[in-house]
Amino acid sequence: xxxxxxxxxxxxxxxxxxxxxxxxxxxxxxxxxxxxxxxxxxxxxxxxxxxxxxxxxxxxxxxxxxxxxxxxxxxxxxxxxxxxxxxxxxxxxxxxxxxxxxxxxxxxxxxxxxxxxxxxxxxxxxxxxxxxxxxxxxxxxxxxxxxxxxxxxxxxxxxxxxxxxxxxxxxxxxxxxxxxxxxxxxxxxxxxxxxxxxxxxxxxxxxxxxxxxxxxxxxxxxxxxxxxxxxxxxxxxxxxxxxxxxxxxxxxxxxxxxxxxxxxxxxxxxxxxxxxxxxxxxxxxxxxxxxxxxxxxxxxxxxxxxxxxxxxxxxxxx
Amino acid sequence: xxxxxxxxxxxxxxxxxxxxxxxxxxxxxxxxxxxxxxxxxxxxxxxxxxxxxxxxxxxxxxxxxxxxxxxxxxxxxxxxxxxxxxxxxxxxxxxxxxxxxxxxxxxxxxxxxxxxxxxxxxxxxxxxxxxxxxxxxxxxxxxxxxxxxxxxxxxxxxxxxxxxxxxxxxxxxxxxxxxxxxxxxxxxxxxxxxxxxxxxxxxxxxxxxxxxxxxxxxxxxxxxxxxxxxxxxxxxxxxxxxxxxxxxxxxxxxxxxxxxxxxxxxxxxxxxxxxxxxxxxxxxxxxxxxxxxxxxxxxxxxxxxxxxxxxxxxxxxx
Numbered sequence: 001x002x003x004x005x006x007x008x009x010x011x012x013x014x015x016x017x018x019x020x021x022x023x024x025x026x027x028x029x030x031x032x033x034x035x036x037x038x039x040x041x042x043x044x045x046x047x048x049x050x051x052x053x054x055x056x057x058x059x060x061x062x063x064x065x066x067x068x069x070x071x072x073x074x075x076x077x078x079x080x081x082x083x084x085x086x087x088x089x090x091x092x093x094x095x096x097x098x099x100x101x102x103x104x105x106x107x108x109x110x111x112x113x114x115x116x117x118x119x120x121x122x123x124x125x126x127x128x129x130x131x132x133x134x135x136x137x138x139x140x141x142x143x144x145x146x147x148x149x150x151x152x153x154x155x156x157x158x159x160x161x162x163x164x165x166x167x168x169x170x171x172x173x174x175x176x177x178x179x180x181x182x183x184x185x186x187x188x189x190x191x192x193x194x195x196x197x198x199x200x201x202x203x204x205x206x207x208x209x210x211x212x213x214x215x216x217x218x219x220x221x222x223x224x225x226x227x228x229x230x231x232x233x234x235x236x237x238x239x240x241x242x243x244x245x246x247x248x249x250x251x252x253x254x255x256x257x258x259x260x261x262x263x264x265x266x267x268x269x270x271x272x273x274x275x276x277x278x279x280x281x282x283x284x285x286x287x288x289x290x291x292x293x294x295x296x297x298x299x300x301x302x303x304x305x306x307x308x309x310x311x312x313x314x315x316x317x318x
Numbered sequence: 319x320x321x322x323x324x325x326x327x328x329x330x331x332x333x334x335x336x337x338x339x340x341x342x343x344x345x346x347x348x349x350x351x352x353x354x355x356x357x358x359x360x361x362x363x364x365x366x367x368x369x370x371x372x373x374x375x376x377x378x379x380x381x382x383x384x385x386x387x388x389x390x391x392x393x394x395x396x397x398x399x400x401x402x403x404x405x406x407x408x409x410x411x412x413x414x415x416x417x418x419x420x421x422x423x424x425x426x427x428x429x430x431x432x433x434x435x436x437x438x439x440x441x442x443x444x445x446x447x448x449x450x451x452x453x454x455x456x457x458x459x460x461x462x463x464x465x466x467x468x469x470x471x472x473x474x475x476x477x478x479x480x481x482x483x484x485x486x487x488x489x490x491x492x493x494x495x496x497x498x499x500x501x502x503x504x505x506x507x508x509x510x511x512x513x514x515x516x517x518x519x520x521x522x523x524x525x526x527x528x529x530x531x532x533x534x535x536x537x538x539x540x541x542x543x544x545x546x547x548x549x550x551x552x553x554x555x556x557x558x559x560x561x562x563x564x565x566x567x568x569x570x571x572x573x574x575x576x577x578x579x580x581x582x583x584x585x586x587x588x589x590x591x592x593x594x595x596x597x598x599x600x601x602x603x604x605x606x607x608x609x610x611x612x613x614x615x616x617x618x619x620x621x622x623x624x625x626x627x628x629x630x631x632x633x634x635x636x
Contacts, residue, residue: 114546119531120539122546152501152538168538170501177495183470183488213437214569216533216562220470220486221438228432228440244534251532 010063010310012300013056014293015071016127017042021293022056024063027310029301033060041070049077050101062103066304068110068296069127072097078107082114082124087163089133093306108309110300115165123168127296128154131267134298135290136161144263145252147280147287149272153248155257167257169248172272178219178240187226188240189233194271195242196278200235204242208250209283215247245279258285268292328381328628330618331374332611333389334445335360339611340374342381345628347619351378359388367395368419380421384622386428386614387445390415396425400432400442405481407451411624426627428618433483441486445614446472449585452616453608454479462581463570465598465605467590469494471566473575485575487566490590496537496558505544506558507551512589513560514596518553522560523600526568533565563597576603586610 013022018040024033039052049071057065072080080097095111112126128148135146140161148154151172157164178184195201207213222240225231231239252258264287266276273289280287304310331340336358342351357370367389375383390398398415413429430444446466453464458479466472469490475482496502513519525531540558543549549557570576582605584594591607598605622628 115542116546119525119529120536120542121549122542123538124542124545167535168542169534170537173500177500181499182491182495207437211437212572214533214565214572216487216565217485217569217573218438219488220441224433224438224440224442224486227442228434231439247532247534251535254530254532255535 011065013067064106068130080111130299134295198238200239205246208246329383331385382424386448398429448617452613516556518557523564526564
């Protein structure tokens with residue numbers, strides 16, 4: 001066992017609703033091994049998390065494991081109650097839940113963050129807070145907004161290493177609902193390539209952000225374009241995508257989250273991240289795209305260090 | 319046959335996507351008989367419309383029939399091409415498509431109305447134009463906006479008997495998608511009673527209309543309320559409904575369709591119509607609710623008269 005441990009110092013896991021991704025890292029933060037599966041918490045009943053963890057890390061040394069994401073929800077392995085905003089990196093570390101697995105292995109779960117808001121009751125994130133820790137780890141002085149595209153996109157305001165507040169927009173889910181499950185499905189392609197390649201993506205962003213066309217007013221134009229203007233289904237899918245992302249940007253401006261001079265970071269390297277960069281560029285904003293997986297790993301390692309969760313080999317090497 | 323004809327003078331049909339409603343009326347516009355079925359055009363293949371018409375009017379006299387709605391679409395019995403905005407009542411009458419059924423019976427189909435718009439390409443209505451004709455028949459001097467709630471709600475600007483332009487909002491469909499097919503379904507009741515009875519309906523309208531909370535910003539609060547504020551599913555369904563209708567009202571204000579002093583009529587007596595009246599009242603607008611079925615009938619009779627489509631018995635009595 002001692003020999004196995006010497007090969008790796010920490011297991012860092014991003015454990016979401018539908019997917020889980022584990023990485024075995026050494027003291028320098030180098031990834032020695034990686035493992036993924038579809039054992040997201042949505043398909044795991046109570047008691048099934050530890051076996052899923054063992055499957056995921058089979059053959060790896062029995063080092064401590066730190067994890068973030070929906071694994072800390074009420075339906076996860078062990079609940080890590082939401083930390084309330086404003087939430088500093090240090091407070092997040094203090095709120096990490098620690099316990100031993102059945103075999104005594106140390107496990108740590110990062111809490112999510114909760115916002116109370118008089119104007120909309122509140123909001124929650126779980127998993128993104130760890131990517132923010134990773135962002136702040138690399139840019140301690142960052143003062144601005146992290147735009148985190150996804151099924152449920154997050155716009156997170158950060159200053160001095162503290163999550164000030166944040167906003168969820170159901171971007172990816174709305175796109176899926178409208179493109180595949182609504183009446184608009186007859187007016188758009190059912191499978192899209194690079195949506196930003198169509199000029200209609202930028203057109204939709206200009207209408208929602210530049211011309212102030214309200215999202216609810218704009219939505220039915222997807223149908224009208226197919227019927228009246230005979231727009232091609234591929235272009236119309238790009239237009240629908242531009243309406244949602246553009247509507248989201250316009251909403252961020254209207255609520256003051258996106259103001260002149262605000263620094264932005266887009267977190268998420270997938271196609272949706274690129275689409276946001278393109279939409280923000282049309283709206284006049286420059287925003288670098290950072291790799292979300294990398295930031296999640298950096299955040300998990302940062303928090304593990306902060307709670308002194310590392311085995312001796314890791315500490316000595318770092 | 320002559321005896322049968324003397325009992326009724328015109329068949330007026332509102333024939334939509336999922337339902338059809340036929341009424342046999344005499345020369346004074348009195349309804350002598352009524353018939354409904356689920357033979358909306360969505361379930362009728364090419365060639366099936368005339369048999370459906372015969373089933374619907376079985377036992378009725380073989381008088382002329384005028385119809386409006388999706389029956390005039392490309393997937394209907396006979397296409398009645400869209401009339402372009404601005405569209406006067408008289409122009410609508412001129413554009414009515416007339417033909418003979420297989421047995422020679424005169425059939426008339428009212429066209430829909432199309433809008434071309436540089437800001438959103440365009441919009442279409444089909445069926446609502448006939449209710450507008452009915453509205454103008456009763457209030458020739460009406461100058462304002464007809465709010466027509468439904469699966470796809472319509473806001474129609476009218477002046478001098480002319481449809482100036484209009485806006486579709488996918489209200490009813492959005493409510494169904496969010497309440498039953500999105501992640502939010504876990505946070506709302508799956509079956510609602512009178513949604514406006516909950517104070518959370520008005521709360522959502524105040525937030526979207528009064529406080530300017532953008533719809534896309536507000537939507538995820540449905541989830542946050544259930545999670546953080548432990549709002550009851552019934553109240554949260556009412557809140558979701560208020561967000562959509564309130565968002566629609568805010569969009570109508572933002573685009574100038576709803577301005578101080580604008581006269582409003584809500585067309586549609588069902589629960590959705592009452593919800594709109596309530597939401598508009600919260601937003602500071604008074605709007606009487608008119609019966610959409612009655613206006614459709616009035617519109618069909620008005621157009622039948624305008625195109626001289628009535629049998630002699632009808633004309634002499636009117």
